[in-house]
Amino acid sequence: MGEVMKNKQVLFKDYVTGVPKESDLCIGESTIALKLPEGSNGILVKNLYLSCDPFMQFLMRKTEGHGVFSSYKPGAPITGNGVAKVLESNHPKFKKGDYVWGTTSWEEYAVLEKPDALFKIEHTDVPLSYYTGILGMAGVTAYAGFYEVCHAKEGERVFVSAASGAVGQLVGQFAKLRGCYVVGSAGSKEKVELLKTKFGFDDAFNYKEEHDLAAALKRCFPEGIDVYFENVGGKMLDAVILNMRLRGRIAVCGMISQYNLSEPEGVKNLMLLIDKRITMRGFVNFDYYPQYNKFLDTILPPIREGKITYVEDIAEGIESVPAALVGLFRGRNVGKQVVVLAHE
Amino acid sequence: MGEVMKNKQVLFKDYVTGVPKESDLCIGESTIALKLPEGSNGILVKNLYLSCDPFMQFLMRKTEGHGVFSSYKPGAPITGNGVAKVLESNHPKFKKGDYVWGTTSWEEYAVLEKPDALFKIEHTDVPLSYYTGILGMAGVTAYAGFYEVCHAKEGERVFVSAASGAVGQLVGQFAKLRGCYVVGSAGSKEKVELLKTKFGFDDAFNYKEEHDLAAALKRCFPEGIDVYFENVGGKMLDAVILNMRLRGRIAVCGMISQYNLSEPEGVKNLMLLIDKRITMRGFVNFDYYPQYNKFLDTILPPIREGKITYVEDIAEGIESVPAALVGLFRGRNVGKQVVVLAHE
Known part of the structure; x- marks a missing residue:
């Protein structure tokens, strides 16, 4: 029994x-x-x-x-x-x-x-x-989005929204390990500090304190954004598209700003996908679970060497x-x- | 002189x-x-x-x-x-x-x-x-979008908007040559007839006579859309996203419904890009001009054999x-x- x-x-x-x-x-x-x-x-x-x-x-x-x-x-x-x-x-x-x-x-x-x-x-x-x-769903999500969807290269400019969350903090650190310039947005002063001091983001801003998101992005990325790891959707996505560079890539992981609206905000700048040759791609973490061991091979060494903070x-x-x-x-x-x- | x-x-x-x-x-x-x-x-x-x-x-x-x-x-x-x-x-x-x-x-x-x-x-x-x-800009556009951006495969379900235009009529015929099921939308009864009788589209509808675009697409694609060749944007894009299949691809060629609005319509269904793992990619024809001879090799034989109508x-x-x-x-x-x- x-x-x-x-x-x-x-x-x-x-x-x-x-x-x-x-x-x-x-x-x-x-x-x-x-x-x-x-x-x-x-x-x-x-x-x-x-x-x-x-x-x-x-x-x-x-x-x-x-x-x-x-x-x-x-x-x-x-x-x-x-x-x-x-x-x-x-x-x-x-x-x-x-x-x-x-x-x-x-x-x-x-x-x-x-x-x-x-x-x-x-x-x-x-x-x-x-x-x-970091070694579970969030880790696989960050890994899949950053390495498999965005294909970010050394020197590229990466933006991450909801950057202090379980996924965002990892994406930022993957970007730094790859030699990218990375900026994150978050919703409090405390989180922004964490991004800059703890996770090594090159810059960060509190989206709640920016009345013009496009201008905030322009300030952080005077030459534009190559890669956007999308966690929030809505107005932030519109502002990012305005600031994307030619052949930019947007990995669509989540749109947390939209989940509890009775109707989603409309995204208005999609026409720019054409001139800028932007690729937007939605992905779901468990499509990448078969690559879990490859993921561990990538992430365990920097964790053990103290190169990734969590x-x-x-x-x-x-x-x-x-x-x-x-x-x-x-x-x-x-x-x-x-x-x-x-x-x- | x-x-x-x-x-x-x-x-x-x-x-x-x-x-x-x-x-x-x-x-x-x-x-x-x-x-x-x-x-x-x-x-x-x-x-x-x-x-x-x-x-x-x-x-x-x-x-x-x-x-x-x-x-x-x-x-x-x-x-x-x-x-x-x-x-x-x-x-x-x-x-x-x-x-x-x-x-x-x-x-x-x-x-x-x-x-x-x-x-x-x-x-x-x-x-x-x-x-x-057909052998100039529109041809290269249709070729690039269909073959190089969408990677449509035999048996896939293809939707083309503004389908009777210079580009759309070609995309539809490329899709048929490849063995796809293809449906087009256009803005008059005459154009819809042309799509079905002249260009060999499997089906077509007049978007001006459909009060519910999503329902029209559902009627034409009960199992959903694999590939969308996007020429119009706005409400049509929203309706298409609702009807896309898993791992669908959207080649963004133009958004003609939006060009003369004082402010673009917002696209509301982008959240579905995630669950459906959709890729949306903007492209510009002249990026493909260096492949012009490859394009001619593809298109001249069916033109000469009367397999493409223009x-x-x-x-x-x-x-x-x-x-x-x-x-x-x-x-x-x-x-x-x-x-x-x-x-x-």
């Missing part, structure tokens, strides 16, 4: 419109037998670190089916990325004692019946929490999930938002 | 705002000595066919300098593409009797002091007027230029708008 444990869960209350609120989630308490069910081909895990990610707000809405994931179910635990320890495995890819990262059910203990998409963590000389971000905003305990997750949608986090449930 | 001839010219009156009118141009009459000036390194030509092109409306405005060409000069003859016969040459690339195509001064006879960018016409077994379109809307005489050119900006032409000045 296995020991029966209390098992706190992050429960989804009901479909949301607009920006999710803390009260759209609640903490429930159930029990779980620490034993895989009879006939299960899955794994039983103890969740250690949960990764708060912007895409999760979409799963809190009733979607109409074109999305990549399906909506959360009212009354059930939410799912999301996390790092977990395998307590028991009936799956050939994993064994007891392994650490894994990927999509997990957000509760203290979970039975994952289809663990095929989880990654086994092979390198434990770096903090396990890194697999919620800032996490860590909240403690499953009870802190609603506030941490909802804070992310409002830009309250500084760096990667993680919730730690247990350290091992 | 050379024979002195009357030389009618198409003169530009003054900078225009909004859609150019016939009265923004006038026909002037000067004289010209049919002899190159002393010390000239240029060529003297007799213009035969003039090519009315959408981009010319930009040159009628006072531009602010980011554009590719500079504005016309009030009081001077306008310039544009054309086919001409060389009457005299001091330039090593050309000799008397050659036919050329490229940018010429819009008058009956012209001295072209910098003819380097002109193409010498090597194949005269096809109509000379074709070098204003419709020209031919006006006679230099006096018809203002009406023909302005009609183009209002969609009055059916097929490539040409003005014939002389047949040889």
Whole structure:
């Protein structure tokens, strides 16, 4: 039967419109037998670190089916990325004692019946929490967008919006490692300072304090922008297009400024794509998961050599999930938002 | 000195705002000595066919300098593409009797002091007027967008807007030659009929009669669009993005619906670029001029074999230029708008 444990869960209350609120989630308490069910081909895990990610707000809405994931179910635990320890495995890819990262059910203990998409963590000389971000989804996102979509070259001028977030901070550092000039935008003085002092951006600005985004970009890029790593959309995208150079590339990773508007802002400067021969390309991180080992080969050495800095905003305990997750949608986090449930 | 001839010219009156009118141009009459000036390194030509092109409306405005060409000069003859016969040459690339195509001064006879960018016409077994379109700028544009930007593959679903124009009719036929399913939009019943009966489009619709463009596209492409050859922008682009398939490609050639608005319409569906992994790429035909011979190798055989149909809307005489050119900006032409000045 296995020991029966209390098992706190992050429960989804009901479909949301607009920006999710803390009260759209609640903490429930159930029990779980620490034993895989009879006939299960899955794994039983103890969740250690949960990764708060912007895409999760979409799963809190009733979607109409074109999305990549399906909506959360009212009354059930939410799912999301996390790092977990395998307590028991009936799956050939994993064994007891392994650490894994990927999509997990957000509760203290979970039975994952289809663990095929989880990654086994092979390198434990770096903090396990890194697999919620720099060595997980955010890392692959930054890597794919910067190296595989933008093809930024040494000496090129790179702009990153939402630059202090989990993805942006990495893109900026990849750009510096490649010898680019890189500028980031963020939404507070504190974040802007972090970009310049901690992550090595050449320059940064607080978009909330600029009444003319195009002028701010012109000031930072008098000769224009070669590569834009797009995280925000809307007015910022229009301002960037105005400031792009010939044959510029825009990797479209997210448009966080648009997600909670009743109607998206229209982007007006697309005609300039022609004269400037601009390429805009949308991408989704998990298309690049098959290249995960190549990604690790690229990123582990500079992490171990201290050449990449990574800032996490860590909240403690499953009870802190609603506030941490909802804070992310409002830009309250500084760096990667993680919730730690247990350290091992 | 050379024979002195009357030389009618198409003169530009003054900078225009909004859609150019016939009265923004006038026909002037000067004289010209049919002899190159002393010390000239240029060529003297007799213009035969003039090519009315959408981009010319930009040159009628006072531009602010980011554009590719500079504005016309009030009081001077306008310039544009054309086919001409060389009457005299001091330039090593050309000799008397050659036919050329490229940018010429819009008058009956012209001295072209910098003819380097002109193409010498090597194949005269096809109509000379074709070098204003299918074998000239429009042809290279369709070729570059379809083959080099979209990379459309056999069996893919291709949509072309402004499909009965000089470029669109070719893109549709390239798509059919490649084994694609192709649908076009145009602005009149007559043009839609032409697309279906003459150019072999699988389907076509009149965008002016569709109150819901997204629904019209859904009807024509129940499984979505792989490749969009973008000529119009605005609401059509939004509707297309909604109907694009995973990993779709948009070749941005022009946005003719936006050129004469005081402010461009905003495009609202760009967020879908992400989930759908769409690539949008702006391109300019003359980047592909170095591949002109490769283009001819592709297009001449099907023209000679009668596998490509080409419709020209031919006006006679230099006096018809203002009406023909302005009609183009209002969609009055059916097929490539040409003005014939002389047949040889």
